[in-house]
Amino acid sequence: MNPGEPPRRPKAWQTALGLAACVALYWAVRLWLISCPSLSQVDYDEAVTGLMALDIIDGKHHILFWGQPYMGTLEAYLAALLFKLFGPSTLMLRLALLVYGSAGVLALFALGRAAGGRRLGFWAACLWSLPPLFLSFQGVYVTGGHLEAVVAGALLLAGACRLAFDPPRREGLWALGLGVVGGLGLWSSLLILPLVAASVLGLGLARPRWLLGRGPWLAGLGLLVGVAPLLAWNAEHHWLTLVQVGGSQLGRTWSNAAMLLKSVWGPMLIGAWWDGRSVAGQMPLAAPAVVLLLVYLPALGLAVAALVRWARRAWKRQNPWRSPADLIILALWVLLFLHASSGHGHKAILRYATPMMIPLTVLAALWLVKVSQWRHLAGVGLMGGLLLFNLYTHHLYLERFAQTPHRPVEALLAVLEDEGVNFSYAHGRVALPLTFESQGRLLAADFFGARNLSHLRQVDAADQPAWVTHKRLAVPAPAMLDRALRRLGAWKSPLEVEEYVVWHDFDPAPTLVPLPSRDWRAHSEQEHAASVLDRNLGTAWPGDNQRPSRLLLDLGQARPVARLSLLPPFNWRGKPGMLYNLSVQGSLDGKTWQTLAGGKGSMAGLTWRGKRVKLAPVPALEFTFEPQTVRWLRLEVKPGNPSWPALKIAEVFVYEPAADSHSWPPRAQEQLRRGQRALAAWGQRPTAPFPAGHSAFARFWASQVDWPEVVGHLRRAACQAPEWEQPYRLLLEAARKSRRSPADLLDAAPCPPKQS
Known part of the structure; x- marks a missing residue:
């Protein structure tokens, strides 16, 4: 090239070939990671995506990820397509994620080229293709939509840089397209929100006049198109996605930031792949420190220097944001702040930091390019060393799980x-x-x-x-x-x-019928012993978590007993699956006792009916044993887990063997059926968010039910058949699902409790 002659622009095929090489590297690294036995079968979150894809093939379409109102189903739909073409498998499920992640190579190239030229673009794309282990793991762990949203955010940020500093000929079409990308990203996962905020803020600050044209309107229209599935779903589900966004930690931003720096932001760059799990301990201690000191800290230094530069420009009444690099650095600061101050800021969860890898990768590449401009070999050496370090962390991960069984x-x-x-x-x-x-x-x-x-x-x-x-x-x-x-x-x-x-293949439970309780008497050193016989779930006998406690039942005469069922009161905070130390003893004379059932490890909620053992939603304690003729029953409760609520017993049902099952009054049966039908409205949308994860979910599900109707039918059934346990169990289930106070539930019932 002659002196004074402008540099020649690279040919399009050279750029395409370089990008193809980066995409090939991206796939090679992830396929290598997929070969690890630990990834040979799906995890539970991944299984949800796969099951949704199978449903889609069967014509059952889903808008949101099961159980979460902030993740869409783009990943499931692509997986469904691959399943249709190549058959369902774990591999096809992971390849669906690789297709979306590959778009990140193009986005990082576009951002890097905008920030510092073609070489910076390729270096940023390479660092996305062979990144820290954390990002590669996110690229193969099919969690439903996080990576797609982050890639969409990267494309959105790249488009904002283009609109701000190198406006294309058809700006309106660009704005519309970017709006659609942003909307699809919002549907996919709320992790895109910080990148959306950074893109909008950066574009508005760098080019304020753009806000006065038609661009924002077209971008907003595109956003509505892309996010339409999410909006449609929320319109029918009390806008639960907006509820999920809540939970600000603004007042704890600095303390959260310190915790995140130590437990998330730093570890994710040097070998962590999941919360609290890292290969950093398997390598020489100096290696992670060298990478942080020579690459990522200087990259962060560029961001700090930009803050000083922006302040100087603002002091001179100049626009502080003059280049795409300014917007990328602004995105990093926005992401750091929003992560630390959001509802997730106090949680050391790595995947919530994924969006930060977009600007951080570009800044790391920018720092390495600056070093190469100063000393070419030094810059290339640092780039090569960083890639080798990342490769080494991947190797350590595969080595760590090499002996894991393959698809057990x-x-x-x-x-x-x-x-x-x-x-x-x-x-x-x-x-x-x-x-x-x-x-x-x-x-x-x-x-x-x-x-x-x-x-x-x-x-x-x-x-x-x-x-x-x-x-x-x-x-x-x-x-x-x-x-x-x-x-x-x-x-x-x-x-x-x-x-x-x-x-499996449990023996059939014995045929039993309840004993009438009208002649029973209850005794205890503690108060409220009679509460276990009044057929009122609002009163209870309290156990003691500090010392052993006993409850004595006099059945009035000797009877053959084969099962005890102990129902908790409305307000008990115990949960199914909790274990209690409760033994059941029997006696004919009240002096000589024999143990009938129970002991350490009795599980609340476990029931046995027919050949079915089930963990019921009502945390009752149940014991079935060989029939024993007794008059006295003694329940002895010993202290257990101090973090669990002390056992409370509202009602006791005792059963004896029978040749045939008991038949309840037809009116009671009809009331029970009506109560069950009314209660079934609670689960009329079986793939909507399940209430265990967030109180807002529980409020939504509860809003689907006419609780006075449910309770009224069940109380009438209980009053017409006081020894029938099923209405009482359903009343307890309704109490837990309705999230209402026991007083409200009792007031809704037209039939008062009474002793039969």
Whole structure:
């Protein structure tokens, strides 16, 4: 090139070839990570995306991620397409995420080129393709929409830089397109919000006159088009997405920032891949420190220097934001501030920091380019060293999990198929992966229908659902459940397959009928012993968490007893799955006692009916045992977990063996059916957000039910059949789901409680 001659622009094919190489590197790194045995089968969040994709193939369309009002289903729809073309599999599910993540290569190139030229663009794209382990893991962990939203935010920021400093010929079309991208990102995940705020703020500050034209209107129209599914869903669900945005930590921004710097922002750059999990401890201590000191701290220094530069320009009454680099740095500060001051600012959760990788990656590349301009070999060496460090962290991750079993779920599914098990209860962390990985061979449901109530309904309708637990996840721990099944009286020898433990083909529960309680008497050293016999769920006998307590029941005469059911009061704060130390003893003379059932590890909520063992939503304690003829029953409660509420017993139901099941009065049965139908409205949208995650969800579900009608029918059923336990259980379930005070529920009932 002759002196004075302008530099030649690179040809389009050279740029395309370079970008293709970056995309190929992006795929190669993630496919290498996918080869790790730890990623050979889906996790529970990933299973939700896969199950939604399978539903989409079957014509059941979903707008939002099951159980969360702030994530969409773009990922599920692309996965459904891949499933349709190549068949459902864990690999196809992960490839759907890789397709979306690849767009980030183009976005980072565009941002880098706008900030400092073509070389900076390619270096930024390379750092996105072979990034810190955390970002690669987010690129293969199919959580439903976070990465897509972050990539959409990167494209939006790149478009804002273009509109602010290099306006295209068709600005209106650009604004419309960027609005659609932003809307789709908002539908996908609220993690895009900081990037949307930074893009709008930066564009408005850098080019204020743009706000006076038609651009904002077109961008707003595009935004409405892209976010339309989210808006439509919220219009029918009390705008729960907006509720989720709440929870400001503005007053704790600085303390949150210090915690995030130590537990999130720093670790995510040097080997962390999930909350509290990192490979940094497997490498020489100096390596992470060198990377932080030579790359990321200087990159942050550029952002600090920009603040000083902006202040000087503002002092001179000049526009502080004069280049795309200013907008990218502004985005970093906005992201840091919003993360620290948001409702998630006090949580050390790595994935919430994903949006920061957009401006931080560009700034790291900008710093390395500046070093290369000063000393070419030094800059190239630092760039190569950073890529090698990132590669090393990936290697350490694969090495750490090299001995992990490859798809242990396959062995379990094969055993369950041989045993003829098609339905199962399990915690959601176990149930969702089993359901997806089985591809229809097994339907496993969470105990309470978390994520999808329709799954629980199908399992509830099955004849003999199994129970599946996991040794490592321990939800519940197999040993804990084994002991609880023994206390219940329904124990079976379990199957052990890899880390899974399975109980199935339970024996049928004995046919029992309730004993009439009119002649019973209750005694205790504590007060309110008679409360357990008044058939009033508003009164209760309180146990004691500090010392042993006893409750004595006189049945009036010797009777064969085979089951006790202990219902809690309306206001008890215990939950299903909590364990209590309660033993049941019987006596004919009130002096000589024998243990009938119970002991350490009695699980609240565990029930046995027919060949079904279920964890019910009402945390009652139930004991079934070999029939024993007794007149006296003694319940002895010993102190247990001090963090759990002390046991309270509102009502006691005692059962004896019978040849046939008991028939209740037709009027009581009709009232119970009406109450059940009215209560069913609580779950009429089985894939809407489940109330366990946020109080706003519970308020929405409760708003679907006419609670006075529910309680009225159930109380009439209870009053017409006082020894029928089912109406009382449903009243307790209604009390918990309605989120109303016990007084409100009692006032809604036309039939007052009475002793039969």
